[in-house]
Amino acid sequence: xxxxxxxxxxxxxxxxxxxxxxxxxxxxxxxxxxxxxxxxxxxxxxxxxxxxxxxxxxxxxxxxxxxxxxxxxxxxxxxxxxxxxxxxxxxxxxxxxxxxxxxxxxxxxxxxxxxxxxxxxxxxxxxxxxxxxxxxxxxxxxxxxxxxxxxxxxxxxxxxxxxxxxxxxxxxxxxxxxxxxxxxxxxxxxxxxxxxxxxxxxxxxxxxxxxxxxxxxxxxxxxxxxxxxxxxxxxxxxxxxxxxxxxxxxxxxxxxxxxxxxxxxxxxxxxxxxxxxxxxxxxxxxxxxxxxxxxxxxxxxxxxxxxxxxxxxxxxxxxxxxxxxxxxxxxxxxxxxxxxxxxxxxxxxxxxxxxxxxxxxxxxxxxxxxxxxxxxxxxxxxx
Ligand code: NIG
Numbered sequence: 001x002x003x004x005x006x007x008x009x010x011x012x013x014x015x016x017x018x019x020x021x022x023x024x025x026x027x028x029x030x031x032x033x034x035x036x037x038x039x040x041x042x043x044x045x046x047x048x049x050x051x052x053x054x055x056x057x058x059x060x061x062x063x064x065x066x067x068x069x070x071x072x073x074x075x076x077x078x079x080x081x082x083x084x085x086x087x088x089x090x091x092x093x094x095x096x097x098x099x100x101x102x103x104x105x106x107x108x109x110x111x112x113x114x115x116x117x118x119x120x121x122x123x124x125x126x127x128x129x130x131x132x133x134x135x136x137x138x139x140x141x142x143x144x145x146x147x148x149x150x151x152x153x154x155x156x157x158x159x160x161x162x163x164x165x166x167x168x169x170x171x172x173x174x175x176x177x178x179x180x181x182x183x184x185x186x187x188x189x190x191x192x193x194x195x196x197x198x199x200x201x202x203x204x205x206x207x208x209x210x211x212x213x214x215x216x217x218x219x220x221x222x223x224x225x226x227x228x229x230x231x232x233x234x235x236x237x238x239x240x241x242x243x244x245x246x247x248x249x250x251x252x253x254x255x256x257x258x259x260x261x262x263x264x265x266x267x268x269x270x271x272x273x274x275x276x277x278x279x280x281x282x283x284x285x286x287x288x289x290x291x292x293x294x295x296x297x298x299x300x301x302x303x304x305x306x307x308x309x310x311x312x313x314x315x316x317x318x319x320x321x322x323x324x325x326x327x328x329x330x331x332x333x334x335x336x337x338x339x340x341x342x343x344x345x346x347x348x349x350x351x352x353x354x355x356x357x358x359x360x361x362x363x364x365x366x367x368x369x370x371x372x373x374x375x376x377x378x379x380x381x382x383x
Pocket of ligand 1 (some may be wrong): 072096097100126195199227230275301303304305
């Protein structure tokens with residue numbers, strides 16, 4: 001049954017066929033059937049269409065659903081006390097991850113399912129149609145494969161992050177833990193995952209250890225992405241680009257030479273402004289990245305330590321206010337950019353054949369996403 005959304009005041013398609021990078025059509029209409037876009041055009045053209053069902057959106061804006069390409073959604077426990085002490089000046093450090101590992105290991109499968117489902121419902125209600133989920137709070141063979149298996153019940157984009165932090169039982173022998181991640185843990189998780197990731201940072205894994213983990217994952221058929229330059233500048237950016245990483249995530253401390261390297265590569269930089277908000281670190285300079293021609297995505301990084309938000313529009317507002325992006329750039333990064341960071345062409349765009357992941361806003365234009373921070377402007381979703 002075809003459904004036509006008509007009388008759309010502003011349709012952001014992200015399809016250059018409609019002009020410019022964002023393909024914005026004023027006075028537009030879009031039709032979909034069984035979850036797939038079947039037609040896009042102007043309100044005038046829509047008048048002759050014979051769709052089975054017609055919905056008048058009364059001049060409001062319609063955008064592609066958000067693509068949240070970096071989350072750590074599968075976890076148990078609470079770290080609000082850690083957040084409170086950071087707000088009083090304590091620094092963020094990788095070590096806090098282990099407290100979530102303890103809580104997650106204790107949760108039953110059904111408890112984890114319920115937690116993930118609740119977070120995904122929250123995302124859905126705020127316009128997110130696609131979500132990537134990382135493991136990384138299990139850190140044993142059985143726990144990591146359990147997290148990947150459960151995450152796979154909710155998304156096609158599961159990322160193996162056994163290299164999140166060194167668990168306490170391996171504190172004296174980090175290389176033995178890296179051997180485990182690259183060996184038995186990878187064997188157990190790879191059947192449930194698409195991506196391999198590693199947290200390359202002081203207090204987590206060195207560049208050499210990170211390279212080993214990424215290469216092992218690639219040998220097992222997983223595709224590389226990395227947490228890089230979150231807490232300081234790092235050679236991990238060069239290493240990950242040389243391995244063909246699809247995305248470098250965080251990039252809070254990218255150097256000029258990193259930016260030059262990235263501008264000549266297909267690697268996306270996924271910015272996570274919720275982390276800067278919650279850790280009081282400086283925001284990365286998105287303007288410099290975009291002006292250099294780097295492809296930029298924005299994601300929530302939803303996790304209990306550095307960024308406990310499910311709201312992509314909050315991240316858009318931060319990107320506009322703090323990172324030098326226009327609202328159109330930030331929306332593109334949160335939709336088409338996220339799709340690129342997951343190497344997907346079926347989401348993040350409104351064009352014939354793409355998924356009908358449409359979001360109607362209670363607003364006449366996408367600019368309201370930043371102009372009205374903290375307000376959930378999502379009126380209706382079609383997925
Ligand atoms: O992306 N940096 C590593 N992982 C998360 C934080 C996880 C945590 O603190 O629990 C991040 O910020």
